[in-house]
Amino acid sequence: MAYRSNKSSTLPKLPEFEDFLRNKKAAETYVSQMVKVLKKNGWWSTMQKMYARESTTSPTRSYPSQGLIKTEQDRSYGNKVKAINKAFFEQVIYDWLYYIELFNHPQRLKYLFAVSKTTFTPPPARFSLIFFMGKLFKRAIAINELALHISKADKDRTKRTERFLQGPFVKLGRQARTVFVGSANPDIWGSVPAIASMAMSHCLVGVPRDGYFRDLKRQATLAKDTLDWIRQSPVLLHVAPAVRKTLLDYWIHNVMGVLEASPDRVVERAMALYKVGVRTFRIYSPEPGLGPLESLEAVRNLAKIKEWEPIEVFVGQVVSVQQAQDLDKAGAAGIIVGIGGGGRCTTGVRSGSAIDWPQLVWDLRGKISIPVIIEGGASDHIAQTLTVGATGIGVTRTVGGGTIESPGGYRYFEDEQKRLFKYYRGEASAGMKLMGGKEGPFDIIPYVEGQSTRVLLEFGRGNLPTILQKLNLLIGDNIMALVFQNVDSVTELADCTDSLRVVSPAESELRHTH
Numbered sequence: 001m002a003y004r005s006n007k008s009s010t011l012p013k014l015p016e017f018e019d020f021l022r023n024k025k026a027a028e029t030y031v032s033q034m035v036k037v038l039k040k041n042g043w044w045s046t047m048q049k050m051y052a053r054e055s056t057t058s059p060t061r062s063y064p065s066q067g068l069i070k071t072e073q074d075r076s077y078g079n080k081v082k083a084i085n086k087a088f089f090e091q092v093i094y095d096w097l098y099y100i101e102l103f104n105h106p107q108r109l110k111y112l113f114a115v116s117k118t119t120f121t122p123p124p125a126r127f128s129l130i131f132f133m134g135k136l137f138k139r140a141i142a143i144n145e146l147a148l149h150i151s152k153a154d155k156d157r158t159k160r161t162e163r164f165l166q167g168p169f170v171k172l173g174r175q176a177r178t179v180f181v182g183s184a185n186p187d188i189w190g191s192v193p194a195i196a197s198m199a200m201s202h203c204l205v206g207v208p209r210d211g212y213f214r215d216l217k218r219q220a221t222l223a224k225d226t227l228d229w230i231r232q233s234p235v236l237l238h239v240a241p242a243v244r245k246t247l248l249d250y251w252i253h254n255v256m257g258v259l260e261a262s263p264d265r266v267v268e269r270a271m272a273l274y275k276v277g278v279r280t281f282r283i284y285s286p287e288p289g290l291g292p293l294e295s296l297e298a299v300r301n302l303a304k305i306k307e308w309e310p311i312e313v314f315v316g317q318v319v320s321v322q323q324a325q326d327l328d329k330a331g332a333a334g335i336i337v338g339i340g341g342g343g344r345c346t347t348g349v350r351s352g353s354a355i356d357w358p359q360l361v362w363d364l365r366g367k368i369s370i371p372v373i374i375e376g377g378a379s380d381h382i383a384q385t386l387t388v389g390a391t392g393i394g395v396t397r398t399v400g401g402g403t404i405e406s407p408g409g410y411r412y413f414e415d416e417q418k419r420l421f422k423y424y425r426g427e428a429s430a431g432m433k434l435m436g437g438k439e440g441p442f443d444i445i446p447y448v449e450g451q452s453t454r455v456l457l458e459f460g461r462g463n464l465p466t467i468l469q470k471l472n473l474l475i476g477d478n479i480m481a482l483v484f485q486n487v488d489s490v491t492e493l494a495d496c497t498d499s500l501r502v503v504s505p506a507e508s509e510l511r512h513t514h
Helices: 017-022 024-041 043-054 086-103 106-116 129-136 160-165 192-199 216-230 241-253 266-275 291-305 321-329 347-351 357-364 382-388 430-435 467-485 505-511
Strands: 080-083 146-148 170-172 175-177 180-182 205-207 255-260 280-284 312-318 334-337 372-374 392-395 411-414 420-425 452-456 500-502
Touching: 017 024, 017 086, 017 160, 024 043, 024 086, 043 192, 086 467, 106 160, 106 170, 106 175, 106 241, 129 357, 146 382, 146 467, 146 505, 160 467, 180 192, 180 205, 180 467, 192 205, 192 216, 192 467, 205 216, 216 241, 216 255, 216 266, 241 255, 255 266, 255 291, 266 280, 266 291, 280 291, 291 312, 291 321, 312 321, 321 334, 321 357, 334 357, 357 372, 357 382, 382 392, 382 467, 382 500, 420 430
Parallel strands: 180 392, 205 255, 255 280, 280 312, 312 334, 334 372, 372 392
Antiparallel strands: 080 411, 146 500, 170 175, 411 420, 420 452
């Protein structure tokens, strides 16, 4: 799906960052002019063809995307499939172009590259009465029990625009990235535009291996098509050649091929993904065991034997300090901690497991030298999660649900009330397992640990169904956390441990929108 760049096309001048962020006329004029260039050089029509392929209902026609798949395990039947109208689709793409340019504004990239040159500084060990008492009384501390006391009124206030200009970026593995990490859920990340959009926004994001992507060829094809699409980004038209090469390298290294935690099978999948261009991996096992460590060692040995380019391997799910230290010593780029809290993932519910990862993250402070990424409710509690000691926060529903980038593209199911929606299934839900061919005798699905729900199409100015707009809102939450602790970076936020408070039910009710 290549398009030809017309070098004779006159590119509009990109406004200064603050103008582009705040000046309505300047931003909209620039995007409109860029659209004219993109229509002339072929990108616009190529993009529409890609979305046409993504917007199909058959798993054979929508290869490699899961498309609009409704399995026998989903709760509703007889839903029609309807495409959003062309004008609305183009409006969303205009917004997408705005955000992708904003996130990659040259003034912002300067900070991205600067942070990449730094060395990761893990949060230091701290004493906290909250976590001391939690361990003493064997009390499971959940992230929604915590909040931050507003502090540091003895210095000039932190400016939101300046923090946005600076990312806020963190050293997450080999390079600077945002704190937000796309999970491995196929109903959100099982499509080219979803993964590519996230990667080009400086976020790690997984290429799934569940559902239809359990098929190795299908997963590798998804990764290859994603990397091909990234190489055609409109952003690359106007950046300097030296920056273009570096930026493209950053984006490609944000695409994270998901591997099983099985040393017997991990090598074949890693080789297939590396062959199509993947250089970053995630070893994923929801259950405790030696598999993640053994698989990490297998992949790193493979890379050494095959003389691969440098790779990164993130590993999860980690359940103890010792396991984290072993992975750190074995060369993991970062670890992933957490378990689903009973939303789409019901592992915690069915296994009777506590959703108490804040205690483990606190205990890891001063014990490991690599970043910690959290999954399982962290995206709803960004300030608290980063203050406890995490560097990355996994996102799924909060950025991808019901968007045009997610599988299905611009086509949606229509319910009985004429509302448009897409399915959002847990990775171990019956529907996802069925797509992965895991049904047993008499079509019984074993060990279901997830549910299926609907995510409605959102629309209206300021609330369009694109991953980038939802990501922008989360970046805003990250910035607000810095502003109200009056600090300049995520590293400084991790030092605001004295601000942590345990909240009462009454305070929690007041703190939520009502």
